[in-house]
Amino acid sequence: MATEKGKLAIYWAASCGGCEISLLAINEKILEVDKAFDIVMWPCAADGKVHDIEKMADKSIDVCLFNGGIRTSEQEYMARLLRAKSKVLVAFGSCAGEGCIPGLGNVSNREEMFELNYLKCPGLDNPKGVVPQTETEVPEGKLHLPLFYDTLKTLDQTVEVDYFLPGCPPEADRIWDAIVAILEGKLPPAHSVIGENSTVCDSCKRVRSEKKIKSFKRTWQIIPDPEQCLLEQGLLCCGPATRAGCGALCPEVNSPCIGCYGPTDGVHDFGARLMSAVASVIDSQDPDEIRRIIEEGIPDPIGTFYRFSLAKSLLRRSRQNGHHATPATQEATL
Amino acid sequence: MGRTITIEPVTRIEGHAKVTVHLDDAGKVERARFHVNEFRGFEKFCEGRLFNEMPLITERICGICPVSHHLASAKACDAILGVEAPRPAKLLRELMHMGQVIQSHSMHFFELAGPDLLLGFDADPAVRNVVGLVQANPQLALKAVALRKFGQDIIARVGDRRIHPNFSVPGGVNKALSVSDRDAMLAQIPEMIGYVQEGLEIMRGWMESNAAEMERFASFSTAYLGLVDEDNAVNLYDGEIRLVDAQRYELDRFDGRQYLDYIAEHVEPWSYLKFPYYRKLGWPEGIYRVGPLARLNMAEKMATPLAQQEYERFRQLRDGKVVEGSLYYHYARLIEDLYAIERARQLLEDPECTSKDLRATARVTNREGVGVIEAPRGTLWHHYWVDEDGKLEKVNLIVATGNNNYAMSRAVEEVARSCVDGEKLTEGALNRIEAAIRAYDPCLSCSTHALGQMPLELVVYDAGGTEVARAQRR
Numbered sequence: 001m002a003t004e005k006g007k008l009a010i011y012w013a014a015s016c017g018g019c020e021i022s023l024l025a026i027n028e029k030i031l032e033v034d035k036a037f038d039i040v041m042w043p044c045a046a047d048g049k050v051h052d053i054e055k056m057a058d059k060s061i062d063v064c065l066f067n068g069g070i071r072t073s074e075q076e077y078m079a080r081l082l083r084a085k086s087k088v089l090v091a092f093g094s095c096a097g098e099g100c101i102p103g104l105g106n107v108s109n110r111e112e113m114f115e116l117n118y119l120k121c122p123g124l125d126n127p128k129g130v131v132p133q134t135e136t137e138v139p140e141g142k143l144h145l146p147l148f149y150d151t152l153k154t155l156d157q158t159v160e161v162d163y164f165l166p167g168c169p170p171e172a173d174r175i176w177d178a179i180v181a182i183l184e185g186k187l188p189p190a191h192s193v194i195g196e197n198s199t200v201c202d203s204c205k206r207v208r209s210e211k212k213i214k215s216f217k218r219t220w221q222i223i224p225d226p227e228q229c230l231l232e233q234g235l236l237c238c239g240p241a242t243r244a245g246c247g248a249l250c251p252e253v254n255s256p257c258i259g260c261y262g263p264t265d266g267v268h269d270f271g272a273r274l275m276s277a278v279a280s281v282i283d284s285q286d287p288d289e290i291r292r293i294i295e296e297g298i299p300d301p302i303g304t305f306y307r308f309s310l311a312k313s314l315l316r317r318s319r320q321n322g323h324h325a326t327p328a329t330q331e332a333t334l
Numbered sequence: 335m336g337r338t339i340t341i342e343p344v345t346r347i348e349g350h351a352k353v354t355v356h357l358d359d360a361g362k363v364e365r366a367r368f369h370v371n372e373f374r375g376f377e378k379f380c381e382g383r384l385f386n387e388m389p390l391i392t393e394r395i396c397g398i399c400p401v402s403h404h405l406a407s408a409k410a411c412d413a414i415l416g417v418e419a420p421r422p423a424k425l426l427r428e429l430m431h432m433g434q435v436i437q438s439h440s441m442h443f444f445e446l447a448g449p450d451l452l453l454g455f456d457a458d459p460a461v462r463n464v465v466g467l468v469q470a471n472p473q474l475a476l477k478a479v480a481l482r483k484f485g486q487d488i489i490a491r492v493g494d495r496r497i498h499p500n501f502s503v504p505g506g507v508n509k510a511l512s513v514s515d516r517d518a519m520l521a522q523i524p525e526m527i528g529y530v531q532e533g534l535e536i537m538r539g540w541m542e543s544n545a546a547e548m549e550r551f552a553s554f555s556t557a558y559l560g561l562v563d564e565d566n567a568v569n570l571y572d573g574e575i576r577l578v579d580a581q582r583y584e585l586d587r588f589d590g591r592q593y594l595d596y597i598a599e600h601v602e603p604w605s606y607l608k609f610p611y612y613r614k615l616g617w618p619e620g621i622y623r624v625g626p627l628a629r630l631n632m633a634e635k636m637a638t639p640l641a642q643q644e645y646e647r648f649r650q651l652r653d654g655k656v657v658e659g660s661l662y663y664h665y666a667r668l669i670e671d672l673y674a675i676e677r678a679r680q681l682l683e684d685p686e687c688t689s690k691d692l693r694a695t696a697r698v699t700n701r702e703g704v705g706v707i708e709a710p711r712g713t714l715w716h717h718y719w720v721d722e723d724g725k726l727e728k729v730n731l732i733v734a735t736g737n738n739n740y741a742m743s744r745a746v747e748e749v750a751r752s753c754v755d756g757e758k759l760t761e762g763a764l765n766r767i768e769a770a771i772r773a774y775d776p777c778l779s780c781s782t783h784a785l786g787q788m789p790l791e792l793v794v795y796d797a798g799g800t801e802v803a804r805a806q807r808r
Contacts, residue, residue, distance in 0.1 A: 014374060018397020018497045025486065025496055027479070071374065101394040104379040113375035118601050118608070121377065122717075122730050125598040125617065132373075136603040140356035140365055143604040148373055169397065169497050218724065219386045220415060220504035223693050246495075253493055253509040255500040258390055299723055303383040307391075 006062035008037035009053070010092075011082055013068030013075035014102050014152060018169040019093035020067070025172035026179075036183055037062070041082075050078070053085055061085045063182055065092040065165075069099050069311060070153045074146035083159035088182065090194075094168035096155040098262050098270070099311025101168075106310050106317035107302060109150040150320070152311050164193045166243055168260035168308060174245050193243070197265050200239035200257045204248040208232065212283030216297025219255070230256045231281055236297075236304055240277035241270060260308050269314045271305035353767060355750045363754055366747035368771065370607035370739070380729040385414055385703075385720050386504050388729075392716060393498050395733065400498050401434035401489060402709035402734070405571075406716040409705030411504035413591070414720055416699030422689035423506035428571040429681045430492045430501065431707070435570055435674040436526075437485025438710035439626070439667045442775045443533055444478030447664045450769055451540045456762045474536075477529040481671075484526050488678060491515040506693035516682050523679045527640065530672045534644060537665050550752070552660035552745035552770045555580035557612060557622035558632040559737070561590065561708045566634035570674065570708040577612060577622060578632045582656050585612065590706030593715055597732065609739045610732055621744075624712025624737040625774060626666035631656045636669065638676035644669045660745050660773040667775070698724045709734040711775055738774050745770040 012020065024030065033039075040061060041053055053061075064086035070076050083089055094100035105113065118124070118131045136143045155161050165178050178194045181187055188194060201208075208229040217234035224230055230237040230251055238259030239251065250257050263270040284290050298304050306313055358364045376395055383391060389407040393400035405427050412419055419427070449457075453470060486496050492511060493501030501507055541548050557580065561573040575593070577586045588596055600609040600617045612620035622628070636645040648669060651657050657666075681687055698720060705716045712734035719728040749770040753763045 016394050016397035016400070018394070018400065021397050022497055027483070101391055102374050102376075102379075104383075104391075105375045106379075107382070108375065108378045113373075113378040116378050117373070117375065121599070122728075123594050123597060123599050123732075124601070124608075125613070126601045130601040130603050132601070132606050133603045138356075138365075138604070143354060143367065143369070145369065145604065145606060148606075168394065172496075218384065219508075220411070220724075221695060223695065224508075249494045250500040253495075253499075253501055255503070255508050258500060260498075299725055300382055300384050300387075303387055307387075 005035075006037045007040045007060065008033070009041040009061045009064040009082060009086065010039070011041060011064065011066050011068075011078060013066070013078065013096070013155075014071035015068030015093065015095040015100070019095075022167075022169035022172050023065075023175055026176045027172075029176055029179075033179060050081070053081060056085050058084050059087050061087065063088045063090065065090050066155055067092040067096050068155075069095045069102055070149075070155065070158045071102065071105075072146040072148050076149075076158060079155060079158045088162045089155075089159070090178070091155045091161045091164045093170055094166060094260055094262065094308050096161075097164045097166055097312070098309040099152055099154050100260075100308050103152050103154075103309070103311030104303065104307070105152050108318070109320060110148050111150075114148075151317050154312050157311070162190055163187065166193055166195055166261045167245060171246055193262075193265065195261075196244045198244045199264060200242045200244050200246070200248050200251070200261070203244045204229075204239055204251045204257075206230065206251055211281075213281055214283050215293055224254050226254055230254075231278070234297075236278065238274055238307075241267070241274035258307055262309060262312075270309040271301075271313055271315075274305050353746050353771075355746075355754060355767075357754075361755065363747070363750045366743070366750040367604060368739070368743040368746050369605045373606035377729045377731060380718075380726050383726050385411055385698075385718055385724045385726055388716070388718060388726070389502050390498075390500060392731070395731075397497055399434055399438055399709050399711065399734075401430055402707055402714055403716070404499055404502055405431055406705040406707040406709075406714045408502035408504065409707065410703040410716045410718050411705070412694075413703030413705065414698055414700050414718065414724070415504050415694070415696040417505050417694040417696045419506040420689075420691045420694055422510075422686045423692045425681050425684055425687045426492055426507050426511055426692070427502060429511075429678055429687070430489055430499070431571050432674045432678040432681065433485045433488025433492065435485070435710050436488065436671060436678070437482055438775075439671040439674070440478065440481035440485060440530075442710075443537075443664060443667055443671070444475070444481070446772060446775070448478070450765070450772075451664065452536065455765055455769065474532070477532065481526060481529050484522055487522075488519055491519060503693070505695055508692070510690045510692060511688050513688055516688055520679065520682050523675060523682075526675050527672065530668060530675060531640075534665075534668050534672065537668055538647075541665065548659050548661050550659070551766075552748045552773065553658045554744050554748055555656075555658060556741060556744075557585060557615075557620070558628040558656065559612075559622045559624050560629040560632050560713055561706065562633050563637060567637040568629045568633040568635075568670070568673065568708075569637070570629075570670070570677075572707070575706070575713070576632050578656075580656055580658075582631065582654075586614070590713075590715065591704040593704070593706070593717075593732070599732070605739070607736055607739050610737050611740070618740065621740045622737070623741045624734060625663065625710075626670050627657065627660075627663040628712065629708065630666045630669065636673050638673050638680070640676055641669055641673035644672060660770055663773040663775070698722060711735050712737050735774070742771055742774050745773065 064082045070079055091097040114131050119129055132145055134145050134147050174195060181194055206229045207227055211232040213234045215234055216236055224233050235256045237256035239257040242257055242259045243261040243264050245261050263273055267273045282290055282293055352369050355366045356364045389404045392407045393404040395403050490496045493499035557577055559577045561569045562576045563569045563573050575588050575590045579585050596613055597610050598613040611617050612622055630648055636642045702719050707714050714734045715732040717730040718726055720726055746767055749766050753766050
């Protein structure tokens with residue numbers, strides 16, 4: 001363990017706060033973190049303001065755990081600021097690492113989202129068509145909101161990231177493992193994932209019998225057998241493509257793995273990896289039958305194969321009409 | 335020339351927030367606003383997904399109360415199948431929700447509000463946090479941690495994952511509760527009741543010695559909304575919506591699934607969060623509050639014995655009239671915490687809670703489904719429209735904190751008027767503004783003060799945007 005107290009920053013961007021709640025679930029070990037580090041920034045739990053961070057010398061924060069994707073100008077500004085000030089920047093959780101659920105927003109864009117939310121949602125009473133603006137004139141002066149981008153980017157699509165800690169959220173024990181690795185300097189090679197490199201299937205207790213299937217089922221259609229492999233029962237389980245680390249908690253409660261720990265090492269596209277695993281359980285050699293099984297069984301391929309990883313995938317986002325979604329000139333403004 | 339004071343960041347409600355305070359030429363507060371700085375667009379990108387994905391997708395709106403989203407969503411999914419989940423499944427869903435309420439309420443009271451109440455609004459900011467609380471009263475701090483852990487333990491025992499459970503499916507739940515897990519939870523309940531009662535004693539003592547502050551602080555008239563039983567008892571899991579006005583007169587009572595006939599949403603250009611209100615009274619006359627204090631104001635009783643005893647005390651505070659001061663949210667939160675623990679015991683003692691009859695299966699029967707629940711912070715609606723295959727065509731969500739959007743702005747303004755002096759900014763003023771927001775417990779503030787304190791700064795700009803003064807915590 002470090003002899004002198006290091007400096008730790010924890011920040012969140014476009015996320016839900018679950019990573020931070022998971023961090024609190026390391027319980028009394030948080031005191032060891034407190035012993036080893038001065039926490040210079042943790043907006044949800046500690047004193048430390050943007051101005052203080054701005055004044056610090058570059059690379060003066062030892063470790064920054066950054067959770068959340070980058071969706072607004074404010075978040076981009078903070079990502080760049082914390083990158084510059086930190087020796088080690090960790091993409092903490094699925095949002096920062098691969099975009100997570102908010103990354104599914106890349107099937108759309110700002111205009112469509114604002115239109116639905118502020119102009120079309122049932123229940124709206126908005127006869128003047130008011131939509132939130134980055135700058136609003138009111139009698140007393142100007143009011144500001146951060147700019148909402150068209151595309152959600154992962155942290156490493158925005159700045160250089162040193163390590164990734166996967167999971168939605170990362171389980172408290174895995175967070176603790178990573179903290180110990182950082183404290184003891186026993187880190188894997190730069191830019192890699194701190195975690196296990198096996199799959200959820202490897203840690204799942206269910207019985208696999210190399211059984212093939214003729215149709216995919218939805219969770220509301222069957223009551224799964226508690227012992228048998230869920231994929232072999234026709235439920236689209238992400239276990240074969242998903243990194244272990246959670247303890248196979250979802251299959252434990254008879255629910256298919258949803259893929260929140262992302263892919264294993266060396267896999268660039270989680271969805272492609274999962275598709276190939278899923279294809280291998282289809283019980284047919286006939287292209288027409290295979291097409292029918294897939295079309296009937298998997299009506300939402302994006303939501304099924306890229307639930308957590310669309311922003312990070314090779315697809316990245318849906319095509320924008322004739323123009324690039326996020327111009328390179330879109331500067332961070334606070 | 336008027337001036338602007340900006341407080342940023344304050345805390346988060348599903349994102350970041352800030353406060354701007356506008357001063358007039360005399361340095362008096364002219365207007366204050368509470369801005370929500372974040373937007374993620376869930377409604378849009380849920381379109382095209384399968385409806386059974388929604389309990390998993392929407393719980394990721396909030397890592398503080400994922401269970402509430404998970405269950406509101408599951409209820410909307412049940413409605414699409416046109417089934418009622420079997421009774422044992424409902425028991426387990428409600429039990430998990432009680433775990434969520436206990437975890438969220440306990441954390442907020444002891445770890446966030448506690449430092450203000452026990453150490454004082456004007457205490458040295460260096461110690462006015464949970465660490466200071468631990469030093470001042472280590473026994474109490476340990477009990478606080480145990481309570482929060484108990485809530486989380488319920489969630490984990492019922493659904494295996496502490497955060498973002500994968501437990502409820504359309505038509506029921508996926509895992510039975512074991513007898514050993516049931517007994518382990520039941521065994522902890524008497525101790526947990528004792529801890530909350532200790533918190534209640536502290537709260538009552540504080541209220542007595544700060545009676546004037548309780549009455550005055552961010553006190554304003556609104557309507558109050560929440561779910562009730564048939565006999566108007568608070569129900570955190572199910573029931574009908576009851577809306578009472580500032581005189582506790584019942585304005586309306588309706589099936590929550592019909593919310594579109596009763597609730598409308600207003601948009602302001604300076605906040606990403608919309609402003610719901612009661613349609614029949616219009617904007618802004620129809621504003622209402624939700625969450626613990628609102629629930630206790632709009633209901634007539636609590637459905638468990640110890641919580642009811644405390645509720646009777648609450649009712650006497652203003653001789654049966656509504657309790658308007660925002661600081662009373664803290665008291666109300668503890669009364670609900672007590673209720674949630676007692677309710678968890680009732681659920682665990684139900685012989686059907688370990689039943690394996692947990693699922694109803696059916697086809698997509700209805701093209702539309704609504705789920706309503708009382709999240710820790712207030713009423714939460716999920717509304718889905720699907721095609722015949724179960725793919726979502728449209729989604730509408732009204733989240734708990736959103737209902738309090740206008741109330742938080744009002745609270746900030748009330749406090750700013752009474753304690754901000756443009757000529758001389760003090761740390762105490764800052765903390766009071768923060769406390770006004772904190773009373774409503776906007777999401778991530780639950781964990782604020784876990785190690786330190788909420789970042790807050792008050793910056794005064796002249797009309798040209800030049801910084802002329804700054805107050806911040808040290």
